[in-house]
Amino acid sequence: MPELKLYNYFRSSTSFRVRIALELKKLDYEYIPVNLLKGEQNLPEYRKINPMGGVPTLIHTLQHKDFILAQSDAIIEYLDEAFPQTNTQSTKLFPTDLKQKAEVREFCQIINADIHSYGNLKTLKYLENNFAATDDIKNKWIHDWFLQGLKTCEIHLSKTSGQFCFGDNITAADCFLVPLIFTSNRFKVDLSEFKNINRVNENCLALSEFQKAHPFKQVDTPTEFRVS
Ligand SMILES: N[C@@H](CCC(=O)N[C@@H](CS)C(=O)NCC(=O)O)C(=O)O
Numbered sequence: 001m002p003e004l005k006l007y008n009y010f011r012s013s014t015s016f017r018v019r020i021a022l023e024l025k026k027l028d029y030e031y032i033p034v035n036l037l038k039g040e041q042n043l044p045e046y047r048k049i050n051p052m053g054g055v056p057t058l059i060h061t062l063q064h065k066d067f068i069l070a071q072s073d074a075i076i077e078y079l080d081e082a083f084p085q086t087n088t089q090s091t092k093l094f095p096t097d098l099k100q101k102a103e104v105r106e107f108c109q110i111i112n113a114d115i116h117s118y119g120n121l122k123t124l125k126y127l128e129n130n131f132a133a134t135d136d137i138k139n140k141w142i143h144d145w146f147l148q149g150l151k152t153c154e155i156h157l158s159k160t161s162g163q164f165c166f167g168d169n170i171t172a173a174d175c176f177l178v179p180l181i182f183t184s185n186r187f188k189v190d191l192s193e194f195k196n197i198n199r200v201n202e203n204c205l206a207l208s209e210f211q212k213a214h215p216f217k218q219v220d221t222p223t224e225f226r227v228s
Pocket residue numbers: 011012013014015036041053054055056070071072073112120121122123
């Protein structure tokens with residue numbers, strides 16, 4: 001039995017982040033689907049392991065004891081430290097240098113806190129249920145907040161990026177950027193002005209780790225979205 005289990009959903013961007021990290025760390029894991037559209041994240045059994053009712057949740061079983069961890073940023077940092085680079089195939093996701101590490105975290109947080117939350121399913125449902133927000137209003141909401149955040153990411157990348165978000169080495173920042181672009185495309189946000197974002201995204205998607213983690217290749221990907 002794999003010692004790592006990931007409760008996640010194929011097109012959740014926070015899940016996609018952790019799947020990329022697991023692939024980059026070369027870690028096997030059991031994929032446990034949580035169907036967000038069916039509300040499985042709110043079932044009492046799931047809320048026991050993730051009281052916030054979101055995906056992903058990681059379970060790391062060590063000496064028959066389960067360590068349960070939610071929040072994609074915390075999970076990725078945990079994986080990086082719990083499974084340090086054991087061979088040249090495995091990627092170190094956070095730089096050792098204090099300031100560089102803080103900058104990677106800063107970039108991840110822009111995406112996690114200042115962009116992702118605005119497009120989250122429960123945020124959109126809240127707008128709909130409490131303010132009678134129509135699809136047009138929700139679209140404007142998503143586009144305005146996403147574009148504001150994406151512009152900030154582009155400013156950062158204009159200073160830090162090479163092949164990837166931070167120079168030519170992959171970091172956790174790339175695990176956050178690629179899912180953000182996937183979701184932005186899903187919401188039809190116009191990304192044409194973001195040269196650095198687009199370049200880094202394409203470079204990442206050319207790698208097998210990002211391809212394996214892609215939302216359209218998971219066990220719970222519905223057939224209409226599935227690619228081989
Ligand atoms: N900050 C959390 C966010 C988790 C989260 O809310 N994930 C979304 C999917 S991308 C979710 O589960 N949404 C469920 C809902 O909105 O009901 C993380 O980074 O893991």
